Amino acid sequence: MTMLSHEQLATVKLVVFDFDGVFTDNTVYVSQEGVESVRCWRSDGLGLARLRDVGVQTLIISTETNPVVTARAKKLGLACRQGVVDKAVAVAEACRERGVEAADAMFVGNDINDIPALSVVGMPVAVADAYPEVFPHVLYRTSRAGGFGAVREVCDLIFDVKQANCHGPSNNVS
Secondary structure: OOOEEEHHHHHOOOEEEOOOOHHHHOOEEEOOOOOOOOOOOOOHHHHHHHHOOOOEEEEEEEOOOOOOHHHHHHHHHEEOOOOOOOHHHHHHHHHHHOOHHHHHEEEEOOHHHHHHHHOOOOOEEOOOOOOHHHHHOOEEEEOOOOOHHHHHHHHHHHHHHHOOOOOOOOOEEO
């Protein structure tokens, strides 16, 4: 697995996230009434706000259709597409709709159904606890697990590089 350079991170214009296993720890709680709930990392919100501050667009794309995803996306101020059958097509459409070249887009995923989406962006990323089959398809693996700050880690990487670009030279991120 290669790394993302500062030069690459400086060009990020759109970050597309899978939801389950990225914003969550891939656990679902189901009440006896059938109501689902998930556990998310609260600090992700600040990281996402920092991305907005430096002009980076964000989006959640999920195979599932679940009110919990809608609620979390709304709380975080994120656009969200659910019930997506082909994530690669959805990511390509999102880039086109936002006028972003695929090379300037990042997808963050964790499972084998994310591999097609990872293949259409310039910066494919997996969370630390992604399924092993995903790792050959990414340039960067977070040090944090999904639902335990992986989203914030990605946001901070991009934010820090974009902030540093105003002040100094670029290096590689390890």
